[in-house]
Amino acid sequence: MSTETLTIGKALNLGLRRAMEDDAKVVLMGEDIGKLGGVFRITDGLQKDFGDDRVVDTPLAEAGILGTAVGLAMRGYRPVCEIQFDGFVFPAYNQIVTQVAKIHARSKGTMAMPIVIRIPFGGGIGAVEHHSESPEAYFAHTAGLKVVAVSNPVDAYWGIQQAIAHPDPIVFLEPKRRYWEKAPVDTDATPGPLFASRVVRGGDDVTVLAYGPMVKTALQAAEAAAEEGRSLEVIDLRTVSPLDLDPVYESVRRTGRCVVVHEAPVTLGLGAEIAARVTETCFHSLEAPVLRVGGYDTPYPPSKLEEEYLPDLDRVLDAVDRSMGF
Amino acid sequence: MTALRETTEVVDPVPGADAPHLPQQPDLIQLLTPEGERVEHPDYSVDLSEDELRGLYRDLALVRRWDVEATALQRQGELGIWASLLGQEAAQVGAGRALRDGDMAFPTYREHGVAWTRGVDPLHVMGLFRGVDNGGWDPAATGFNLYTIVIGAQCLHATGYAMGVQRDGAESAVLAFLGDGATSQGEVNEAMIFAASFAAPVVFFCQNNQYAISVPLERQSRVPLYQRAAGFGFPGVRVDGNDVLAVLAVTRAALQAAREGQGPTFIEAFTYRMGAHTTSDDPTRYRLASELEEWKLRDPIARLKVYLSRSGLADQAFFDSVDADGDELAARIRSGTLELADPPGTSMFDHVYAEQTPELAAQRAEFEAYHASFEGGER
Numbered sequence: 225m226s227t228e229t230l231t232i233g234k235a236l237n238l239g240l241r242r243a244m245e246d247d248a249k250v251v252l253m254g255e256d257i258g259k260l261g262g263v264f265r266i267t268d269g270l271q272k273d274f275g276d277d278r279v280v281d282t283p284l285a286e287a288g289i290l291g292t293a294v295g296l297a298m299r300g301y302r303p304v305c306e307i308q309f310d311g312f313v314f315p316a317y318n319q320i321v322t323q324v325a326k327i328h329a330r331s332k333g334t335m336a337m338p339i340v341i342r343i344p345f346g347g348g349i350g351a352v353e354h355h356s357e358s359p360e361a362y363f364a365h366t367a368g369l370k371v372v373a374v375s376n377p378v379d380a381y382w383g384i385q386q387a388i389a390h391p392d393p394i395v396f397l398e399p400k401r402r403y404w405e406k407a408p409v410d411t412d413a414t415p416g417p418l419f420a421s422r423v424v425r426g427g428d429d430v431t432v433l434a435y436g437p438m439v440k441t442a443l444q445a446a447e448a449a450a451e452e453g454r455s456l457e458v459i460d461l462r463t464v465s466p467l468d469l470d471p472v473y474e475s476v477r478r479t480g481r482c483v484v485v486h487e488a489p490v491t492l493g494l495g496a497e498i499a500a501r502v503t504e505t506c507f508h509s510l511e512a513p514v515l516r517v518g519g520y521d522t523p524y525p526p527s528k529l530e531e532e533y534l535p536d537l538d539r540v541l542d543a544v545d546r547s548m549g550f
Numbered sequence: 551m552t553a554l555r556e557t558t559e560v561v562d563p564v565p566g567a568d569a570p571h572l573p574q575q576p577d578l579i580q581l582l583t584p585e586g587e588r589v590e591h592p593d594y595s596v597d598l599s600e601d602e603l604r605g606l607y608r609d610l611a612l613v614r615r616w617d618v619e620a621t622a623l624q625r626q627g628e629l630g631i632w633a634s635l636l637g638q639e640a641a642q643v644g645a646g647r648a649l650r651d652g653d654m655a656f657p658t659y660r661e662h663g664v665a666w667t668r669g670v671d672p673l674h675v676m677g678l679f680r681g682v683d684n685g686g687w688d689p690a691a692t693g694f695n696l697y698t699i700v701i702g703a704q705c706l707h708a709t710g711y712a713m714g715v716q717r718d719g720a721e722s723a724v725l726a727f728l729g730d731g732a733t734s735q736g737e738v739n740e741a742m743i744f745a746a747s748f749a750a751p752v753v754f755f756c757q758n759n760q761y762a763i764s765v766p767l768e769r770q771s772r773v774p775l776y777q778r779a780a781g782f783g784f785p786g787v788r789v790d791g792n793d794v795l796a797v798l799a800v801t802r803a804a805l806q807a808a809r810e811g812q813g814p815t816f817i818e819a820f821t822y823r824m825g826a827h828t829t830s831d832d833p834t835r836y837r838l839a840s841e842l843e844e845w846k847l848r849d850p851i852a853r854l855k856v857y858l859s860r861s862g863l864a865d866q867a868f869f870d871s872v873d874a875d876g877d878e879l880a881a882r883i884r885s886g887t888l889e890l891a892d893p894p895g896t897s898m899f900d901h902v903y904a905e906q907t908p909e910l911a912a913q914r915a916e917f918e919a920y921h922a923s924f925e926g927g928e929r
Contacts, residue, residue, distance in 0.1 A: 283743050285744070287706065287737045287740055288737070288743065291705075291706020291737055292706050292741075292744050297710075298689070299710075299715065299717075318737070322703060323698075329684075331684075331689070331696055332683065332686065333901035336904050370903070370907070391904035466907035466910075468908075
């Protein structure tokens with residue numbers, strides 16, 4: 225057994241390295257990912273070791289990155305594209321939605337698109353506009369894409385390797401403000417499935433759902449609630465599309481209450497879909513409507529306001545109170 | 551209101567003309583004049599056998615016959631829509647015949663002539679326009695990618711594919727098709743930047759047919775399109791797109807340069823869409839009949855026929871046999887199209903993913919159960 229304490233960022237770096245060692249067809253593409261190692265240093269040292277044909281500093285053009293990745297995939301490569309920040313994915317949106325997502329269906333299954341689109345997402349880092357967004361619903365709404373959001377170093381290490389090995393295109397969301405969070409990672413372990421949610425804290429009173437950066441917030445809320453004698457069950461969804469809600473249904477049938485937390489705006493966000501499905505499936509078990517805690521339906525605000533925009537421990541607890549009050 | 555600055559160069563000005571004329575020499579590469587005269591060019595030549603020359607005529611004539619039949623089938627309600635290639639046969643056949651085994655072509659949705667040269671069964675193309683699928687041919691086996699409907703998106707795919715060819719160390723080239731309108735797309739410009747930066751073995755083949763649906767070239771570009779290439783740092787050439795010999799020569803040379811590691815070339819095939827954009831379009835709303843008449847004099851098939859006849863390379867018996875082959879092809883396309891079966895409803899669920907999701911599997915099951923509920927039922 226080989227266990228190291230790793231940050232999420234370093235776990236991604238090691239996971240990418242291992243994926244590149246395992247499969248010579250893996251090619252990393254992005255802006256500043258070579259010599260610089262990426263603006264978050266996730267690809268640090270990889271170009272030096274694998275060469276600039278496999279770690280490609282591309283021209284500054286996101287549609288170009290995704291569009292050429294499509295061509296490379298058609299030629300048998302497995303491109304891993306880094307989008308520098310969430311808000312910069314939109315120039316590539318056309319390629320992702322009209323091409324990456326649809327080519328497998330268009331070709332009746334003869335052309336696979338094993339492309340991973342890595343996006344550091346979410347706020348909380350005091351950045352300027354376009355550096356703090358949560359675009360997951362756009363991609364989850366697009367048939368043909370799968371969307372994963374990791375929350376911790378273990379899932380980062382294994383998840384990036386599993387995503388690269390997977391035959392379908394995956395939007396791989398990295399919780400940028402948690403890049404420096406540490407945990408022990410057993411690099412010899414057998415990882416669990418990629419598209420599976422996981423109960424990360426057991427509880428009896430309210431089921432709290434989160435993914436990516438909000439998992440830590442939900443766990444903090446559970447800790448605080450416990451001090452007040454309330455028992456929250458926290459589920460890390462881990463995969464946003466497909467959604468793995470069986471553990472959620474099982475939990476809600478016990479607790480009768482459900483709160484969904486994400487940074488993305490509430491309206492038509494993942495919470496809306498989850499609330500609908502939980503209601504359809506667990507209607508007779510619910511003691512309260514499924515409540516959503518998320519960003520407001522505004523553009524992501526200037527950073528001096530982001531603490532008020534982002535869900536935090538108190539807003540999660542407020543939703544828990546409201547749920548318990550029904 | 552658009553005010554042209556004095557210094558702006560108007561595209562290929564021809565005094566007193568308001569229609570797109572053939573550009574002035576020496577820009578235009580031509581080996582066969584509209585009158586059917588064989589001419590030489592200092593940089594480009596083709597050395598074709600008599601069989602090959604007759605073969606090109608046969609290609610052009612059969613592709614046009616297919617196009618005519620498809621238009622008729624659409625008018626009779628058997629196709630949802632058809633994008634006619636009428637007038638662009640030489641550009642497509644010349645480009646397609648320049649490809650070798652191992653090369654890959656990335657078409658738009660109008661490259662029926664290229665599909666023909668790659669051995670794609672016309673019925674697969676008909677299936678797309680009838681609505682039974684999105685094109686059922688095998689891109690790997692034919693070296694011809696599926697049609698891409700989003701304007702210009704395939705230029706990036708071609709460039710990426712060419713980057714893969716480079717990494718494989720293969721001696722192949724990639725041919726990206728686009729139209730004049732597509733040159734305004736950001737993605738097309740990004741494709742040219744990537745291709746140039748990585749010296750990717752890709753050739754951009756732009757059929758300038760003068761209109762993006764209704765909008766004339768002048769709205770897309772203030773300079774002749776082939777001159778755009780200079781800004782990206784690779785050669786741009788303009789060829790008479792209605793001259794199959796010149797198109798073949800120019801495309802062959804560009805593909806060979808790409809194979810040899812010399813990077814991309816931009817080819818502007820100067821041609822004319824003699825029909826509508828698609829069967830849903832009405833070109834009389836935006837262009838003059840006189841313009842069409844002018845371009846009919848430059849017909850790509852007529853000039854080759856004149857050349858073959860005058861030079862004794864083909865006789866009436868040959869042309870009659872091609873006509874007969876065309877009628878046979880048209881009959882096969884007609885009957886084959888009518889026989890194309892509607893796909894089963896469940897098929898829409900089956901290839902969304904390589905690895906089916908539980909969510910979609912459940913929707914598929916619901917769909918089946920819903921439809922099964924009507925069998926022998928009240929409704």
